[in-house]
Amino acid sequence: xxxxxxxxxxxxxxxxxxxxxxxxxxxxxxxxxxxxxxxxxxxxxxxxxxxxxxxxxxxxxxxxxxxxxxxxxxxxxxxxxxxxxxxxxxxxxxxxxxxxxxxxxxxxxxxxxxxxxxxxxxxxxxxxxxxxxxxxxxxxxxxxxxxxxxxxxxxxxxxxxxxxxxxxxxxxxxxxxxxxxxxxxxxxxxxxxxxxxxxxxxxxxxxxxxxxxxxxxxxxxxxxxxxxxxxxxxxxxxxxxxxxxxxxxxxxxxxxxxxxxxxxxxxxxxxxxxxxxxxxxxxxxxxxxxxxxxxxxxxxxxxxxxxxxxxxxxxxxxxxxxxxxxxxxxxxxxxxxxxxxxxxxxxxxxxxxxxxxxxxxxx
Numbered sequence: 001x002x003x004x005x006x007x008x009x010x011x012x013x014x015x016x017x018x019x020x021x022x023x024x025x026x027x028x029x030x031x032x033x034x035x036x037x038x039x040x041x042x043x044x045x046x047x048x049x050x051x052x053x054x055x056x057x058x059x060x061x062x063x064x065x066x067x068x069x070x071x072x073x074x075x076x077x078x079x080x081x082x083x084x085x086x087x088x089x090x091x092x093x094x095x096x097x098x099x100x101x102x103x104x105x106x107x108x109x110x111x112x113x114x115x116x117x118x119x120x121x122x123x124x125x126x127x128x129x130x131x132x133x134x135x136x137x138x139x140x141x142x143x144x145x146x147x148x149x150x151x152x153x154x155x156x157x158x159x160x161x162x163x164x165x166x167x168x169x170x171x172x173x174x175x176x177x178x179x180x181x182x183x184x185x186x187x188x189x190x191x192x193x194x195x196x197x198x199x200x201x202x203x204x205x206x207x208x209x210x211x212x213x214x215x216x217x218x219x220x221x222x223x224x225x226x227x228x229x230x231x232x233x234x235x236x237x238x239x240x241x242x243x244x245x246x247x248x249x250x251x252x253x254x255x256x257x258x259x260x261x262x263x264x265x266x267x268x269x270x271x272x273x274x275x276x277x278x279x280x281x282x283x284x285x286x287x288x289x290x291x292x293x294x295x296x297x298x299x300x301x302x303x304x305x306x307x308x309x310x311x312x313x314x315x316x317x318x319x320x321x322x323x324x325x326x327x328x329x330x331x332x333x334x335x336x337x338x339x340x341x342x343x344x345x346x347x348x349x350x351x352x353x354x355x356x357x358x359x360x361x362x363x
Contacts, residue, residue: 009152010128062136069282075126176204233344240314258327
């Protein structure tokens with residue numbers, strides 16, 4: 001039976017609306033190759049989405065984590081506007097005036113119907129984040145070649161890494177074009193898309209920058225163990241969400257974080273009042289939601305070795321992590337951090353050029 005008040009979680013793997021139905025759709029700009037690296041990639045970067053990296057698995061936050069709390073804020077605002085500011089206010093006004101003629105009542109009933117429909121839609125949006133999961137992790141297991149996607153209700157989508165088609169697609173926005181990577185499973189015909197798994201990347205910088213993220217994941221899954229220490233060194237810090245709930249201050253910092261050093265600091269400073277407002281519903285979402293717990297079979301399949309030399313998580317974050325997050329490190333510390341990350345990227349890209357430079361990377 002249909003329940004109009006049933007809350008639907010904002011699970012990206014279930015709520016993401018892909019702009020395509022087939023892999024042959026024109027809206028898909030590129031289909032990446034898992035087995036072939038791109039020798040022309042400019043760098044390797046996790047874009048602040050890595051929760052844990054070790055020799056067995058790589059765990060990422062979900063696509064919506066970056067703006068967690070935004071739907072709650074938007075839903076609450078429009079719900080109050082439509083229900084309290086439009087429906088109830090007009091009802092009170094009519095009753096205080098002692099009623100009105102039939103034509104006025106008919107007009108108001110029509111308007112109320114629209115207001116209630118908007119209120120219902122915004123209610124579902126407003127309640128899609130609270131009391132669910134703090135994040136919906138995506139896990140890549142390089143040992144058994146599997147990809148695990150944590151979904152609402154504690155279910156897990158498990159798909160072999162090589163059976164997923166990772167595609168580059170874009171969405172036209174008023175002032176820019178947003179690029180993202182989506183993992184797709186297909187029907188038996190190999191073209192019709194059955195499931196979509198959006199990766200936690202959504203940028204306007206273009207395909208060359210997005211490629212840095214794809215190669216980060218592909219190198220982890222496909223290349224040798226010698227890549228792992230360098231992949232770790234490209235990660236400046238990890239969001240502390242694996243075993244604890246994000247606090248209000250960290251949520252504000254995460255909204256304000258810098259992806260490209262200090263260049264975006266001025267722009268983000270202008271947006272700080274917006275981030276400050278969003279940080280409160282974000283904190284509410286985190287405080288009311290549960291930390292996701294993987295099923296026992298996934299935990300067993302992803303159990304790293306006790307003496308694993310590769311292990312990067314939030315416990316390894318530098319002191320005063322807000323400094324690298326906001327690009328406010330001192331000149332010396334910034335130069336050292338940037339040099340370590342850049343040198344690691346250069347070693348990886350040099351290996352990719354040596355290995356794939358004589359091949360044509362697959363589109």
